[in-house]
Structures are given as C-alpha cells and as structure tokens.
Amino acid sequence: MHHDFDPNDDLGPDVELAEAFAHFNPEHQNPNYWLRFRxxxxxxxxxxxxxxxxxxxxxxxxxxxSWAKTVVPVVLLAAVVAGLLLTRDQSAVPVQxxxxEELLVSEVEGQIIPAALAPSETSDAVAFASEVF
Incomplete structure (x- = not known):
C-alpha cells in the first residue's frame, strides 16, 4: 500500500499508530491479498x-x-382512447x-381589438397592418 505523507513534515508518520493498525491490514497475514482483491x-x-x-x-x-417494448403499447393505448373519443356521440355537445376576433377577445377585459385599431387612434402603419392582415 502507498502511504501519502509529507516527508518534510515535522510530525512524520506515526509509527505507533501504524503498528497498531497493521493487524487490521489484510495483507499483514496474506501478502498477496490486495492483488487478489483487485x-x-x-x-x-x-x-x-x-x-x-x-x-x-x-x-x-x-x-x-429497446424502447419499443414500452412505447408501442402506450401509442396503441393512446390511439384507442383517441378513437373512442372521436366516435362518441357528437350531438350531445354542439360546437359553435x-x-x-372572438377567440382573441374572449374572456379579455378592457378594450377589444376593433376599438383599439380604430382609424382615429392609430398611426398609418398600424391601420395598414390591420387592413392587410
């Protein structure tokens, strides 16, 4: 084993402590222990x-x-659920x-888009953009 210590250190290695711990080192009784362990x-x-x-x-x-074992069943399940949702009775909930403009101003408080884009309150560039787009 390799001991990391500074040879210039005033204390140096503790010889008594090294001797006391030598009995815990498996290499003490079996010289090739660390090579066999490695x-x-x-x-x-x-x-x-x-x-x-x-x-x-x-x-x-x-x-x-490798992912196919989990991805394919999940995709099949999602397709079945989507198919069931699409084929259910559509007459129960009428779609309007x-x-x-209705989408942009729904649940929006304050000034709505046509009022904000009134020609009297806008510059020419904004008015042009509102007419073109």
Missing part, C-alpha cells in the same frame, strides 16, 4: 464494464428498438365555431 473486483465487474462499452456504441435505432 483481480476479484475486476473479474466481477467484467460483465458490467462490457455492457457499458456496448452502450457507448448504441445507435438511435438500437435505442428505439368562433371567429378569430
């Missing part, structure tokens, strides 16, 4: 590391294929088409 960790992580390497090489098509 090998064991890497062997067990090999599958996960390989999976992560493969994930890096995935394309958009691969990701979409609204004009653009």
């Amino acid at each position: 090998r064991w960790i890497l062997e067990n992580a090999k599958g996960e590391l390989a999976r992560r390497r493969l994930m890096h090489e995935l394309t958009v098509g691969d990701v979409m294929t 088409p609204m004009g653009i």
